Amino acid sequence: MILLVDMDAFFASVEQAHHPQLRGVPVIVCGDPSRRGVVTAASYEARPSGVRAGMPLQEARRLCPEAQYVEGNPEKYVAISLALLNLYLSITPDVEPFSVDEAFLGVGRATTTLEEARAIAADLQRSILERFALTASIGIGPNKLVAKMAAGVEKPHGLTALDEEGFRRVFWPQEIQSMWGVGPQLATRMRSLGITTVGELAHAPDVALKATFGIIGPQLREAAWGRDDTPLTPYHRPVEAKSMGHEVTLPEDCHDPAFLEGTLLRLSDQVARRLRSEGYVGRTVCVKIRDRNFTTLMRQRVLGEFTADHRLVFETARALWRQHWKGEPLRLVGVTVSSLARAHAGGQSELFEPDLRATRLREALDRVRDRLGEASLVPAGSLTHRSRLGHVPFGPVTGPRGSCTPVPGSAHERHRASRRHRNLGLFIRRLGGALLSARHALPGLPRFLRPPLRGRRGQRDLLPHPRRADACAHGEEDARRVPVHGEAQPGDDPRDLA
């Protein structure tokens, strides 16, 4: 028997669980609420107003002005998702994560009844509520299709168990678009054939379906009967990736070529880094741009070789962008690499790569990031505007960002300027420390980049300085005085706390 655990309004529910003030009020999770962007998640209290994930924030504010807008924390959601995964694995080893807030679980044996599976699911719902203060809707079925669709029958905190017969009873009268895998365009084409409900799809002639939809036609008909033989792929069995990409909604519509190129460079670097860290190479580069009218353009180019080098990805993406961008202000830019292969198979040509120094440098830089974090090294071409892109998917380059915009000439701006200098110093210090640790791997580095060999005292000097506290109060122009580590403050005696 298969369970589909679907966390209810996951991101918004996590924020409500962590911030009791948000419980019972409409909550909208988004990027930086002071900038434009889209709704990442809406709580159940916000949904009656018509707010949905993916909707522009401006529209959400119009529909639900009383909502609390919360800046999302993707790393927190992933961490909680992994903790949930551990909980599932304590029940069964057959767990297939489907998304950050959904997972398929294979429970019991072939002879397990719906009622037995329902008892397991009810226990799981209780555990999730007790441990995480979150609710989940669970669908139970003999296969993944039925479980997935059953999970949507009753929300939030629903528990629906259906066999194939129950599936037909519940879903046959429903609109064709309620079928898993039938989107708006497919539904429109089906309606043009006179198929408006799931039941009508189940009884549609195979020949007509095959002629119109090709090989998926008969598969959809089987699905309409509640039949699905897709195997559950357990967590421990790796799934081959087909593509990897990053995209970012810009802080404001932008037609500055330097800024857009810097963004493409940063995205290319992120994608290439992911490819390398997961052992892939790819040979198709796709660039995606979206203008202020939400017109999206995607163009791709097949390379002559497999690569995981950010320079090649960037150069290809930039060439595509230059070829197809007409100069209009853009709101979104993305880079994707597809046609993936495992690096040991697809990347054999790298054995004969003339630029071994570049490969070694790339490996050394990867080791730096493994040790100090993704933000410890970024391409120099994107440094000038790193603070503007310091949000998802890049992550902050230094500590958490303040949430207010400095007024030119204010003390706050001066503070930020001094912080930028400090950050640059931190960047150089981190780079120096990393090169020091990687000096044996970099015999080919130019002399001026080779770190001097120093004694222990010198080495310590190159280690990252402990991050200093940055303070930035919402809506305030002047930054609070920043206490420096080790500096005595009034009432600083730790015994006060005891």
Added chain:
Amino acid sequence: MNFESLSDRIDVLTAFVDGHVRPLRFRWQGRIVRVRKVTGEWNRREGSVLLRYFSVESHAADTYELCYDPRGPHWILSRVWNAS
């Protein structure tokens, strides 16, 4: 409700309960905040360093996000939600 992103270094008094760290109270801006409830706990990796985050609720119904950074080691107050 008011939300602030911060990075203030703070002193935190903690207890170990059932193998878990539990913040009990902390000093911020010269005053002591008593923790009524730990509402959430998660980790974030920054390179090889594992940062531990706690979402806590005070007796005044404000919520705070505390971060334990083992590099210092030190504690940082990273976010504040004011109920008022």
